[in-house]
Amino acid sequence: MSKPTANWEKVGDKFYRKVQLYTAVFDQDLELQNYNVVGAPYSGAVAIYRDEDKVYEYRGAQATRSSIDIYSCAGKLIRRINWDKGTIKALGWSEDEKLIVVTADGTVRCYYHLQGDFVPFTLGHGADEHGVQSCKFYGSGFVALLGNNQLITVSNYTEPRPKLLASPPSDPVVSWAIIPPTYSLSRSVEVILAIGTTLYVVDATDAEDRDFTAGPFRHISVSPKGEFLAFYTEDGKVWVVSGDWSEKLSEYDSRAKTVPKDMQWCGSNAVALAWEDEVHLIGPRSVATKFYYDAWVHLLPDVDGLRLLTNDVCEYLQKVPDETVEVFRLGSDSPAANLLEASSLLDQKSPKADDLIQLIRPSLSEAVDTCIKAAGHEYNIHWQKALLKAASYGKSVLDLYSSDDFVDICDTLRVLNAVRFYEIGLPLSYDQFKRLTPEKLIERLTNRHEYLLALRIASYLHLSSDKIHGHWAQQKVRVSTDSEEVICTLIVKKLHGKPGVSFEEIARAAYEEGRVRLATELLNYEPRAGKQVPLLLGMKEDTIALDKAIESGDTDLIYHVLLHLRKKLPLASFFRVINTRPVATALVETSALDQDRDLLKDLYYQDDRRLDGSNLLFTEALSQTTLAPSLDKLKLASKYLQDSRDASAVFQRGALDDATKLLRMQETFEKDLAPSQSTPSPIPGAATSTYIGLSLNATIFALLRAGHQKRALKLQHEFKVTDKAYTWLRLRALVSARHWIELEEISKTKKSAIGWEPFFNECLSAGKTNYAALFIPKCTGLSVAERVEMWTKCGLLVKAGEEALKAKDKALLEEIRAKATGSAVLELERLIGMLPGGRR
């Protein structure tokens, strides 16, 4: 076995290693130098397309057909997209392996799931006019540079909203880079543009000149976490500046005459410069090392390193993780190195093994930890095993040690080794795997149709396998040549008891494949109405969609279907559909009430809901601003009911006719009494009130208050207002108009429909005790005590006394005397004296 340090390179005081991942990656005929190569993050797929700017050998008509080819890192062709849709200006990957293709006219095509179809959108903001120059991509979005130096950003692909950033100067852009929103200080995307000799930082609100003079900068590169920026100057120097622009960290002179074709960060510690077949790796403090290749090399940056791709090999360049350095560094005497040594000695059955262990005994548990971590970072299976064995040996010596990490690494390594296998071609590093998460890894595998491996990994890591099954079923539906019944039963059988599988997606796939019947069948197994309905609508199964929507209880969904139906169906059939479904009818009514009264009218008419129809007309009558149309509408409302015989309709008609009559009378009052309104009324407020729109009672009240008793009486007769109600109205009107004289007149009449108590109360609360007192003697229905109370309230204690005297109630009398003051006391004393046995 070769030594683990064989592929290490020392850059300054740090080690870098170049792991050979795969060999014989591409066909030797493929002229990689003529292609643009972009790699998906986390060791994902690689997309290549021919660079149209470069001359190439003519190979006959067939070869000139351009295409975008997607390969795995091991060079396995995953997909070929034939391209005839214009000049590709940029190609990029999103975090979840969506391929983004941007053409010169500003059209963006987003290819899903490696194998899937694309979703297009356009950048707008003048992109079609000025043309897209280039694009820079980050995890969830990208920024496009237009011909007029405008920058357009798209922050997500599910709902792309291209936004214009602030405008930089229009001088030609030498090079540019972006800081992704996750790592920028402002939490939104920032663009660094090299224009002239200086740099501009552009975000949504402004373009700021950073006042550099050392330019023009040929290359700009931002480290994966945005903490450092690297610039390549015209005179062959590489500058590294901290991400907040506060400090220039190092400067390296490459002494190269030609500008490198690419500059990328390798992790966050080193910058790689690439010429055609030469790569310089520049570490901190400007030390560098050089690698030479015999073919054209491409740099594919990743979060913790750099993939190097040539026709022959795919290599991974990364800083050697600290744990690995600790274990393997030549002459390392760290506990971990000793532990590894001890373990190999143990294999050789040497007694020295125990000596070594005893030597590192105090720091054994750290040594075990280090070995475990180093194993995780190791690509070579031999050394993985050796390290794990060492850890296991050390573990057995320790009394107390939690094996969780050990088990975890074992699991992870098993998965990593499986996916690194060349047929799969996902050479994830340990850190990438941790960042990517196992769920996403499984998603990547299913996208590559590696269902078996995905299932195995899912069950090995105890993850849900529902997605995999769903994906499998979709694929099955697409490509299977079996009859629809067979497919359906097969899928249903396979997916039985897996509640997380989305049947909707499978059904959609079936529908898109033209298997409508299969789609409907499959859709029945989908429990989520929100998923069923849109597809059903798309499949023109309108009534089923409506029923499913109603079942779900989600009004939004029901409205959605209803809106769709309303647009599609003629009115009569629309009504027919909703009539049998009360919830749908209720919702149509509710929304129509606000928006579409005519629809509602038709609905009521068609449904023979006379009362509701009449009410609707009545509402319209109310909303008229002038009287004449109001009256017309009222007439219509009444007419609407003329054929109905049932009690409520008859009542309604009566009420409507009364309303008309009242309005007409109010109109005449308004006209007749208008002049009187101009004279200042003694009572404030009376002048402002008009009659129209008042209720009947309020009209009578207003008339009485203004002294138009005859008219009020007429109204009473016309509308059969009860005497009681009328008397109340008159009382209140008189009190409020303070017509005391008239009240006094009333007190002389014999009878009142409501008794006399209200008269007393109203006068009293108006503060007129003397008028209130007028009514006390008339309240014959009340008890003596109550009448005494009334007198007392009026302050007429003597009268109260007399009342008590009449009832010969001595106790009451004395109670009254207690309240009295002044001359009333004497008078009351006298009254008490008049009672038998009063004077003792």
Added chain:
Amino acid sequence: MAPITPFNASDVAEKARRDLLLLLEGIRGKKNLVLEKALAGSLNLLVKFSTLQEYGVDKPFFLENDNVDSSQRNVVFLVRGEKATTVQAVADQIKRIRRDSSIEHEFSIFWVPRRTMVSDQLLESAGVLGEASVSEWPLFFIPLADDVLSLELDDTVKDMYLRKDPTSIYLSAKALMLQQQKYGLFPRIIGKGDNAKRLADLLIRMRTEVTAGESTNSLSPSFLGLVPSSTVDSLIIIDREVDFPTALLTQLTYEGLIDEVFSIKANQTEVDSSVVGGATPQPGQTGSASTSMKRKVLIDSKDSLYTTLGDSNFAIVGNLLNKAARRLQSSTERNQLAAKTTAELREFVAKLPGYQAEQASLKQHTSLAEEIIKHTRTDIFTRSLEVQQNIMSGADPITQHDTITELISRDIPLPTILRLLCLESTTNAGIRPKDLETFKRAIIQAYGPQHLLTLSSLEKMNLLQVRGGSALGATPAARPGSVSNYTPLRKSLKLWDDEVNEADPNDISYVFSGYAPLSVRIIQSIIQKQTLANLIKPLSNPQASAQANPLAQGLRIFDDASKYVRGATFDETQTGEEKAVKARSMLNGSHNDAGKTVVVFFLGGVTRAEISALRFVGRKLRDVGGEGRGSKIVICSTGIVRGEGLVGAAIETQRFGA
């Protein structure tokens, strides 16, 4: 590890707050905030305006006023997206700003609580969908107190009972579902009412829907599909329709009366500043400075004085206030005298702010109480209360007609009259056709012809009915279960309590000074069977074990009563996967039965009096060792209602010539 408490008010509030601030943070720079009036109260409860300002909110606007200006580049709309009209208003305003403004704007819309397809469709057809970035603020429950969570859906009554629009039911189900996802399935869902049944069905249905959608984010462990919750005992759903009368009655607790007299909105009430002096600023009082003479007063459940006052019958509030005043005075005075050593003095000084706050609150509540007394002394109040009490105690409603007619003639506020009429109708299975017609005519004459629509709406809501059949004549005889029959209920649930004790209550009847709310009685018949059984049918020999009342077995009272109450009855148990349940019972044993939470959900709103009554029940349950096993009650609802709101949903506001 602290025990998980489901339906924890502060958790709910914190989550909602965080969600909103995160959304606001996502928009760079200063922004103008346009919000729906109905959301203002809720927002105020969750986030202080100063916090919003820290997050870049420059000026708030109301959507209804349509006055957002172009002073900021960013315009944020915070609105409910369920109603087409609101969506349209948003679209119109975006268009207006875009047309009028000279600078380019960034629009963001936060739909509450979810983004709807209809809103997308409307925005699209208005041509603004592409202009605005759309996200949702999943705001469901808003805690009004530690044990009260409300959805604050103002239109529920109108939607559900008048328009038969089930949106509120769906939103309620969503809200409850979120809680289930967090704390596990409700082991049992029991309840009464047609809409409540629909809600329960939806919950069960959503369970399968959610498990289906779950695997996508299996990162968050969820108990769904696995096990019923170990911390929640059951969910009791009561449909407001089951018990309209309770909502129609005048509430007689202190909090209830504040609501009746001044109206409480999102824990705030507006009182004329002449009542509670305008000078002292209230802690936590936010919102617009009072331009008018109205002042906002916070009804704070954390105020120690108010906690004792709020749930008490108003009759004893005066005494309580006196007591508090005396205690406060004596404690401050004595301390001053006794403060001899510096240590004591320091302690006293440290307490001073507390005393001052208490003093302020005491002053405020005294003046509020005085104002309420003024109101309760009026002739109209006593007369209508008299009618209510007579109807509820089972007197022949015909005897009350004269009073009602008189009140109509005296032109008292229409809601009060409608409450009385609806009360009569709902407790007596309708009003005799002749009487109803008379009343209708009287109302139209007294309050105007437009109330023909009001009355028709009330009939649609089943608040006003003709006895022996619907007014439409469609159903000739009342279907069984379509009306509540109070005559047997009065006895079997002891709805009327003649020996009510307001000062030291021994039964929930204290909240209405005699009437025990039917809704709470139904809940009692599920969770407090023993007490209720003993109340209904006191045992002959009190020596016998308290647990032995035969009535208390099973669900006898509940079953008996629900026969006479309108609406569907349901009782579902939710079990999880067998394996998981077994595994848990092995782990826990069966001792972990105490201290569970009972969730009571009022669909269509809860009144403050009912909250008080339930708190009373809850206090009894919390005594560990009793039948409640120390469980606690959490009250959830679509909103807080009061009688005026209930009939107000039907009242037509337009009038002729206006």
